Amino acid sequence: xxxxxQLDSHVSVSEGTPVLLRCNYSSSYSPSLFWYVQHPNKGLxxxxxYTSAATLVKGINGFEAExxxxxxxxxxxxxxxxxxDAAEYFCVVSRDNAGNMLTFGGGTRLxxxx
Amino acid sequence: xxxxxxSPSNKVTEKGKDVELRCDPISGHTALYWYxxxxxxxxxxxxxxxxxSAPDKSGLPSDRFSAERTxxxxxxxxxxxxxxxxxxxxxxxxxxxxxxTDTQYFGPGTRLTVL
Numbered sequence: 001x002x003x004x005x006q007l008d009s010h011v012s013v014s015e016g017t018p019v020l021l022r023c024n025y026s027s028s029y030s031p032s033l034f035w036y037v038q039h040p041n042k043g044l045x046x047x048x049x050y051t052s053a054a055t056l057v058k059g060i061n062g063f064e065a066e067x068x069x070x071x072x073x074x075x076x077x078x079x080x081x082x083x084x085d086a087a088e089y090f091c092v093v094s095r096d097n098a099g100n101m102l103t104f105g106g107g108t109r110l111x112x113x114x
Numbered sequence: 115x116x117x118x119x120x121s122p123s124n125k126v127t128e129k130g131k132d133v134e135l136r137c138d139p140i141s142g143h144t145a146l147y148w149y150x151x152x153x154x155x156x157x158x159x160x161x162x163x164x165x166x167s168a169p170d171k172s173g174l175p176s177d178r179f180s181a182e183r184t185x186x187x188x189x190x191x192x193x194x195x196x197x198x199x200x201x202x203x204x205x206x207x208x209x210x211x212x213x214x215t216d217t218q219y220f221g222p223g224t225r226l227t228v229l
Binding site: 011046102104105106108 | 146147149152156157158159162164170172173202205207209211216217218219220221222
């Protein structure tokens with residue numbers, strides 16, 4: 001079975017400071033991992049995905065995530081937060097090798113203070 | 115190009131009534147998924163269609179829920195005899211193969227409120 005845990009339900013940062021959103025997963029095989037973002041009243045948008053290629057994955061809007069098998073982690077980072085980054089972020093693991101039937105973490109709401 | 119679209123965007127219904135939610139996937143995508151996003155339950159997988167294969171219904175919460183996909187394109191999620199706990203945002207996604215892993219593209223969702 002696959003599961004994903006987002007360690008913080010809320011994260012608050014000041015504009016211009018680094019962002020760290022934590023995610024740990026469990027999977028019975030080499031997983032495919034994703035980060036999605038959901039802005040208020042908008043659909044889910046893919047930020048980035050890991051599919052067993054490079055362990056450091058770069059996504060859109062300056063976000064990146066590093067797959068660490070030894071720590072079963074896939075934390076999302078950004079060097080400098082922008083006000084437009086305020087949203088809910090979901091760490092996701094696929095239920096099979098093809099990336100089908102996603103299992104979502106509980107979400108982390110990112111707040112960015114001016 | 116056009117993304118995944120869903121209709122209606124909002125649906126308010128009375129307990130016990132049936133509802134139909136529609137999803138138009140991205141043209142050419144062979145896979146289609148339904149998820150539910152509700153307070154307290156987060157995002158849950160409901161059902162998955164891949165091409166002409168039998169759908170994976172393992173996420174459907176009860177037999178009041180069903181879905182079909184006509185002609186390998188448009189899908190309809192039907193909830194019979196709605197209950198208040200069915201209130202949620204229902205999300206549809208479709209996927210194309212990118213490398214070796216499907217990337218799912220989500221629609222804006224249908225917000226269902228059962229009074």
